[in-house]
Amino acid sequence: MGADKQYDGYQPYDYLEAGEDYRTFPLSSKTAGFPPREIELTSEEEARVDDLTDDTVLSLHEHAFQFPDDIDEDLFDYIREGRIHTAYEFLAETSLDAVFDMQLDGLSSVHSLNGWKWDDITHEVSMRACDLMHSDYAFQCRTVDDIHRAREEGKLAVVQCVESAAMIENELDRIEQLYGMGVRSMGITYSASNALGTGGGDIHERDGGLTGFGVKAVERMNNVGMAVSVSHASPQTSLDVCEVAEKPVFDTHALAQGAGMGARGTSDEVFEAIADTGGVVGLLSSTHLPDIETYMEHFEYVVDLIGIDHVAFGPDVLYGNHTELLRVLSSFHGMELPESTLESEYVDGLENPTEAWQNIPRWLVANGYSDEEIRKVLGGNVIDALEQIW
Template identity: 30%
Template sequence: MSNLHNDSVVIDGLIIAKWDRSIFEDMRRGGLSAANCTVSVWEGFQDTVNNIADMKKLIRENGELVSLVRTTQDILDSKKSNKTGIVLGFQNAHAFEDNLGYIEAYADMGVRVVQLCYNTQNLIGTGCYERDGGLSGFGREAIAEMNRVGIMVDLSHVGGNTSQEAILESKKPVCYSHCLPSGLKEHARNKSDEQLRFIADHGGFIGVTMFPPFLKRGIEATVDDYVEAIDYVINLVGEDCVGVGTDFTQGYDKGFFDWITHDKGRYRKLTSFGTILNPLGIRTIGEFPNLTAAMEKAGWKEARIRKVLGENWVRVFAEVWGA
């Protein structure tokens, strides 16, 4: 592990792995200071609370490797004590059901990031694979409540109209925690140059992913292609509002992808990704130091590397979560 990687605050803006000790060990191997860890996608309130309880138990049982993050100070403390901070996040507001009161309850449990929609329409708005009618009235109230209690609004899988309205509606910075630019590959999940500029111009944040179906070279991609994609976004919006959001799906099999890509209507299939193979050089979370090395190889200045690896995430989280 290079000195620069070792010294830097390293934050992954999105991991949806099969949570167990081996993942936490790999996070340590990769030198992660913190990660936004998905604990809800299609689950309702009760099952989501069960997932949170399971995750907290796992964190307690592996306290020498990880700790729960409620504040940005917790991230810095994790870094100091050589642990990885676990940020509880949702990839769908489905778990809010139709009850605004649940939002504060989740915040009290430690949830800090919630994506409004996952690919498809829910009570809040529309995902990126469906005709997009924009933000609902309930969605506007949900964003106001998320702003109030300090939960970050994530728009990665959200449709263009709903995203634009959410960006304008939110009083706090919102993010695409894990996205790629359409400029490198046309895909429903990727964001156009205009969309990337729009979120940045309104104080928002962009975490760049390396999920192979959305990368220019797909499963042929390497860690250098990932750096190229991050570079593309930085060239559009500047280096202060860009970070990393890998979308690691470590430990999962095909059954998980079948479940994750379903839609309304008794598991109607929404999309198919084909083979999932992460870029060569960063196939596992433990290989994270190779990302820093690839940034150095690409001629990035140290200040830019530190910002993109984690300092930018810390700043924007502080703006949303408060002191």
């Protein structure tokens, strides 16, 4: 995390008058009521963690903002207010120099009930960008040099991302418009199929894979310098993307079929295809997992499969009650989630970005990984890929 964090106390939308210029909501605390956990280390190991996190620490996938304290009551009113609150104060307590922030994605429903509309996504991207421009601590990340600057200056580079390209519809030029707004990573699909390809949650009798338009979209993203992610895409779509991409491909957050996730996880074949592009897989924390130890079983499985040069961390956590959020969303969309999704109220040791990025480096040190290996998975691997992509 380079220099000591230079957080200046800025709160989201401080340039306006809360309660007058926009409606306010009680927001979640850092822990959302769950007991925090810190992996215990010896004093020698503590010193080693401090040294290792002086180098770049980067998360490949988070939702780096606060949800309402009462998700059941306030979630949709909070979203439709159109001002999501980046958790500057909490993020300043982490070792992060850069974070791939996936924003609200399909929950971006300021103007519609169903999300993923162009007006909804661009509203959120631009509103968050405006707020970042008023913070002296966090700033919008557009280049690899921005990540290095954040580390050197004790600041946070926020990479604005979206998890699906659904909102570009059949307009390739919208990729360039999003890039111009600051978006530097985009997924192909988010579970549901779209004009680019088959979604991971939308496979019926067959997996249609990447469409012809999807091939053109991957090419345009490569040309403008926007990272391509296959998270939530179908297996065939993911394989097709890896085949046609001319630059490294990401899966920003994934769990492994072979480490116990079954059909809900990603196959060895897809992981290997991503690695063959020079890409990186970020490991996902999930309520399928009870604790950080189970999470790290997936990490070690993927490292053994594709090599440590192609693995990073994308916990996909947030500040709020993650399990309650899933319950509300499943009810709203009329979906029935697997029992295993809701069986853990929280993931012990990984419940929010502050806890996750405290414990991930500590676990790696406690479990005997070398300095070189730790520096790679904490940020070095992603930086190497971004040097080619951006």
